Amino acid sequence: xxxxxxxxxxxxxxxxxxxxxxxxxxxxxxxxxxxxxxxxxxxxxxxxxxxxxxxxxxxxxxxxxxxxxxxxxxxxxxxxxxxxxxxxxxxxxxxxxxxxxxxxxxxxxxxxxxxxxxxxxxxxxxxxxxxxxxxxxxxxxxxxxxxxxxxxxxxxxxxxxxxxxxxxxxxxxxxxxxxxxxxxxxxx
Numbered sequence: 096x097x098x099x100x101x102x103x104x105x106x107x108x109x110x111x112x113x114x115x116x117x118x119x120x121x122x123x124x125x126x127x128x129x130x131x132x133x134x135x136x137x138x139x140x141x142x143x144x145x146x147x148x149x150x151x152x153x154x155x156x157x158x159x160x161x162x163x164x165x166x167x168x169x170x171x172x173x174x175x176x177x178x179x180x181x182x183x184x185x186x187x188x189x190x191x192x193x194x195x196x197x198x199x200x201x202x203x204x205x206x207x208x209x210x211x212x213x214x215x216x217x218x219x220x221x222x223x224x225x226x227x228x229x230x231x232x233x234x235x236x237x238x239x240x241x242x243x244x245x246x247x248x249x250x251x252x253x254x255x256x257x258x259x260x261x262x263x264x265x266x267x268x269x270x271x272x273x274x275x276x277x278x279x280x281x282x283x
Contacts (some may be wrong), residue, residue: 097150100126102157104183110175111148117172119148120214120246124268129158131264131275135242136160140208144196144225145215146170150177152212156185164190166199173202196207197221198229206278207235214246222247222254230257234280240282 097109100122111119120128128151129136137159143152144166152163153176167173175192180186192199196215211229215221222245229243242263247254249272256262260276267273 096222097148098122099150099154099157101129101154102159104153104157107183109153109179110146111150111172117147117169118216121236121268122272124246124271124273125151125154127155127266127268128212128273131266132242132244133158135209140155141210141212142208143206144177144200144211144213145219147172147214149179151172151214153179153183153185154190156214156220157183160210162236163184164192164229166190166192166196167211168195177265197224197227197228200225200232202263203232205235206231206238206241209241211241211243212246213243217245217248226254226260227257230278234278238267238280240277240279243278245276246275247272247274 097111097119099105099107124263138161140161141155141163142164146165146167149165152165155163173191180189212224248270260278263277
């Protein structure tokens with residue numbers, strides 16, 4: 096059972112595609128993420144890359160985020176995500192994009208969000224590509240700082256941090272690791 100851990104929809108269950116390729120972020124990890132970021136979530140905008148079940152983005156909306164763009168290429172999973180968004184009356188605050196995260200990101204002109212959550216399959220080869228591409232995007236007008244939350248397994252950490260990102264926080268929860276990076280607008 097996949098339940099939301101906080102906000103307006105705390106305790107409500109989500110439908111999700113129970114397959115080996117989709118691994119929803121555990122409740123303990125979600126709670127930790129939102130405890131770390133809690134003061135900045137209200138009215139924020141998010142990209143949930145490789146969103147799978149979409150639980151992180153829905154948690155963000157439940158906890159006061161303004162808008163979330165969900166990106167994944169699994170059509171069946173995204174259909175369940177859309178069902179959940181409708182059930183919770185959150186569809187108007189969400190964009191659901193069925194596309195490979197690398198290709199989608201390479202079409203973006205700027206980072207127009209305060210948060211990016213990136214959680215591909217742990218053995219994925221796209222970690223470095225996404226980190227580099229995110230680091231190369233300019234911050235949109237009005238965005239002073241972006242936090243990038245990367246979920247991975249320690250044994251699958253085969254990426255390096257681009258110079259544009261600074262380490263904000265790092266946590267381990269059994270097999271799940273979180274790296275929270277920050278990037279501020281360059282002084283004019």
